[in-house]
Amino acid sequence: MPDITPKTLPGETMSGGMAIASALIANGVDTVFGLPGAQMYPFFDALQQRSDRIRTIGARHEQACGYMAFGYARSTGRPGVFSVVPGPGVLNASAALCTALGCNAPVLCVTGQVPTPFIGRGRGHLHELPDQLATLRGFVKWAARIERAADAPRVIDEAFRQMLSGRPGPVAVEMAWDVMAGSEFVTPLPRARIEPALAPSPQDIEAAAHALVAARQPMIMVGGGAQHASEAVLALAEELGAPVAAFRGGRGIVAEDHALGLSSYAAFRLWPQVDVLIGIGSRLEMPYMRWSGMMKLIDRPPAPPHLIRIDIDASEMHRLAPHTPVVADSAVGARALLDAVKRLRAQKTDSMARPDRAPISTAKAEAASAIRKxxxxxxxxxxxxxxxxxxxxxxxxxxxxxxxxxxxxxxxxxxxxxxxxxxxxxxxxxxxxxxxxxxxxxxxxxxxxxxxxxxxxxxxxxxxxxxxxxxxxxxxxxxxxxxxxxxxxxxxxxxxxxxxxxxxxxxxxxxxxxxxxxxxxxxxxxxxxxxxxxxxxxxxxxxxxxxxxxxxxxxxxxxxxx
The missing domain is CATH 3.40.50.970 (Thiamin diphosphate (ThDP)-binding fold, Pyr/PP domains)
Incomplete structure (x- = not known):
């Protein structure tokens, strides 16, 4: 029987910096924004050696590295990656990481660490923070240290899973100076597998659909968590005859020159008539923190309107408790709700009045006129x-x-x-x-x-x-x-x-x-x-x-x- 054992393993000996760069490429990263420094030399050298696969854009300040990665992520939906030195470099970029956390943007920070023997010793090594991982964990979704070059593929894959699964957000990885420069055999891994979003509870969808079928003037408010759900949101809006509004993060999900697309101020003018509100991928800052003097903490808003929330993050249902919660990805939840509404409407034998679109066009016209001042x-x-x-x-x-x-x-x-x-x-x-x-x-x-x-x-x-x-x-x-x-x-x-x-x-x-x-x-x-x-x-x-x-x-x- 012939020997079919591979003569070589599917890996190679490489530096810690090269192991990180290779893992980024395996996960589809095409751009890194960065500012090189002593602890990061092996990583930037690896980026230079792999410049045919991944480009590096240098900046003049670490904050810019973080914000450029944020802009990349916010405008594409794909991970934005940046690299800075540990300590002051990370702190200089921290405003961008806080911004990414607030906007649920998938941003990855790759940074260094003092040499392994000095970690946690407080000796005052170059760029040392008392506990850099604890600092990072205060304003990112997840952070970890890569202890060995061989661990880089696994940890980078986990960073992508954390960054992109469920509610997206920024993550960070660090590697000690000596590990970054040292070499060992590294076995590559395929790109991270992101788990598909869980389907919403059929009971929650049914409850939401019943509320919508009975609605006279529903409204949809979308946030950054629905940017990928444009088609589903628009289909739901058209079925319901419901206008769609956003404050900042959800803008453009439904075009504002569409008959159902509202500016935030047009939505405010229509708000008194709304009897059911559907929040999709949104914190609903606009109605419950900004309008009508309601700048106070509200755990569960009064009805009307009856509040339905579709959000991938179950904890959002406790931060602002809806009357009908739907824990689901925005697109999956919107499609499920659309199907349920259509089914309920088809079952009704009596004629159903559709929401009147005249107030929507009136609110749009009045808002457009008012803001000219x-x-x-x-x-x-x-x-x-x-x-x-x-x-x-x-x-x-x-x-x-x-x-x-x-x-x-x-x-x-x-x-x-x-x-x-x-x-x-x-x-x-x-x-x-x-x-x-x-x-x-x-x-x-x-x-x-x-x-x-x-x-x-x-x-x-x-x-x-x-x-x-x-x-x-x-x-x-x-x-x-x-x-x-x-x-x-x-x-x-x-x-x-x-x-x-x-x-x-x-x-x-x-x-x-x-x-x-x-x-x-x-x-x-x-x-x-x-x-x-x-x-x-x-x-x-x-x-x-x-x-x-x-x-x-x-x-x-x-x-x-x-």
Missing amino acids: VQPQMDYLDVIRAALPRDGLLAEELSQVGFASYFGYPVYEPRTYVSCGYQGTLGFGFQTALGVKAAHPGKPVVSITGDGGFMFGVQELATAAQYNIGLVTLLFNNNAFGNVLRDQRIGFGNRVIGAALENPDFMLLARAFGVEGHRVASPAALAPVLEQALKSDRPVLIEIVVAQGSEVSPWEFIHPTR
């Missing part, structure tokens, strides 16, 4: 929307135009509006938008930012230039942290401190970084400049000069009251 932000948003195709991407920022975009910028497709969610991380926008553009080199991407937020990551203009990341950045310069300035003037007797800014000449700055720059002062002037910038496919900075204090507050449309 938010100037000049609305006129600028009109220019941006006209310049971008339906699938063009916009990354907002905590700025006067960014806030207005929550309700004033129509979104037409999933994942084309990138926000930072409830974390409200000032300065995230420009850095995140670089990752969005890196993920979508063939699509137009616009970053809107204020002068204050832009300066958090201004150094990344160098990254944009070096890697030719063709992002168009609209820098609204009002020489202020505009919200803080308004609050201090109105609420604190005009005692202004730290809110008025003296800025550099941004056009000189753009030239210094080798980036094309333009300065405009009106929406009419912006339109042709933006059109040309989007055609250039090069990094472009457009400064928009706005008189300090001239912008109308958007907050009555974000925190509306009756």
Whole structure:
């Protein structure tokens, strides 16, 4: 009988850094955002050796590495990966990890650790934290140490399972300096297997369907957890005649130019008529934390409306208890609910009145008219929307135009509006938008930012230039942290401190970084400049000069009251 034993095992001797890089490639990673340092040299050397399989985009600050990975993940739904040194590098990137946790974005941080004999000793080795894993576990979904190079395939696979199973979220892995540089035999593994979402309880679906069949004016609110469920949500909405609204994370799941697509403020105007609310992949911050003076803790909202929640995370049903819970993936749950509603309706012999769409169109028209007063932000948003195709991407920022975009910028497709969610991380926008553009080199991407937020990551203009990341950045310069300035003037007797800014000449700055720059002062002037910038496919900075204090507050449309 011939010997059919393999002559060699399906593996090879490699460094710890190469073992991590190989495991990332096996899991389909095509891009790593990173900033190399001493503990990470073997990993970055492996990335260089495998540059035919995986590209590396370097940054000038660790925070930018994290935010670029966040932008990649938020705009694609695929894992965004970044690598920084341990200790201060991890802490510099922690804001991006907190943002990813708040937005349920699949982001993987690959970092180092002091040499194995020094871990937990407190000797003060380079970049040592007292307990880095404990620190990371405070703001990521899961974190682990890779103890040996041979363990890298298994631990990286587990990182992907944790990151993508159930409610997505950021994860982190660390490897000690000596393990990263040392070598041993490593057996590769296939990519991680992500368990399919569990089917919802038939009893829960039946209860929800009965409530919907009896509804007069249902409404659907979607969040970031439903970005992959666009088709199912739209089909359910059309069957019910229910409008679909989102605050930030769920925008574009149903196009806002669809008859059933609502802006957040149009949804507010319709809210008093709603008798059944379906929350899909959403924390429902909008109705239960922002509207009608309800800025208080609510464990179970009163009815009406009768609240149905579809969420993959069972713990959400305790954070805000619905009247009818459905624990399921957004797409799976929406399809099951659609099927049940159709079946119940088919069984009814009496004629059933469908929800009246007239109030929906009225609310949309009234909201569109009311928000026109938010100037000049609305006129600028009109220019941006006209310049971008339906699938063009916009990354907002905590700025006067960014806030207005929550309700004033129509979104037409999933994942084309990138926000930072409830974390409200000032300065995230420009850095995140670089990752969005890196993920979508063939699509137009616009970053809107204020002068204050832009300066958090201004150094990344160098990254944009070096890697030719063709992002168009609209820098609204009002020489202020505009919200803080308004609050201090109105609420604190005009005692202004730290809110008025003296800025550099941004056009000189753009030239210094080798980036094309333009300065405009009106929406009419912006339109042709933006059109040309989007055609250039090069990094472009457009400064928009706005008189300090001239912008109308958007907050009555974000925190509306009756």
